[in-house]
Amino acid sequence: MIKQLSLAFAAVFLLASPGPSEGALPCANPAYVQAWTQWFDRDNPSGTGDWEALSDLRNENPGKICDIPRDIEAMTLSGQSVAQAGETIFRYDTTSGFVCRNEDQPDKLCDDYEVRLSCAPAACKEVCWTNWYNRDRPSGTGDWETLSDLQKQYPGQICAEPLYIEAVTVPDETPAILSGDNILFYSPTKGFVCRNQDQKSGFCKDYKVRFGCYCSKVA
Incomplete structure (x- = not known):
């Protein structure tokens, strides 16, 4: 999860930036803007563990991972975060990659993990932001601002495959x-999803989201 990891589920644009009605994202690469690679799963834990080393991933996927990743995210193939899986992780950083060793686990076997890396946007001048959307409130199980639900609720307003996402609390x-x-x-x-069950307070804050798409794909 984000708070635990600096890890990951982020792609945020600084609040000082122009709003969605003001056009394309400037190319200053603000500190909170990130873009994720595809998910990679080069190893499984049948040997000594699950070795998703960054050097190996680069060798096997030339040109698909930037030189200096900003962040790394890992999750099990069943969809659990590292925190949810509860295993002892040997390495988990943007320099080494991700390694779970079987010898470090009580049952001597790691889950099977996949990883992705985030990098600074490469083509930010071609990116435009959608409107802000706030389709859910955290009064139920949490705040569910999923892309599929938003695309159904606002047909034609969000591109099929956004490049970036920004989420901020409401109203501050x-x-x-x-x-x-x-x-x-x-x-x-x-x-974006925040679940009440994952919070110490028992409730998420209310969030709104917007998406960054190629300008030609924004309605």
């Missing part, structure tokens, strides 16, 4: 990664 507009909540996922291709 604090970036999600600075809000103190544990976030289940925060992904341009999945959307």
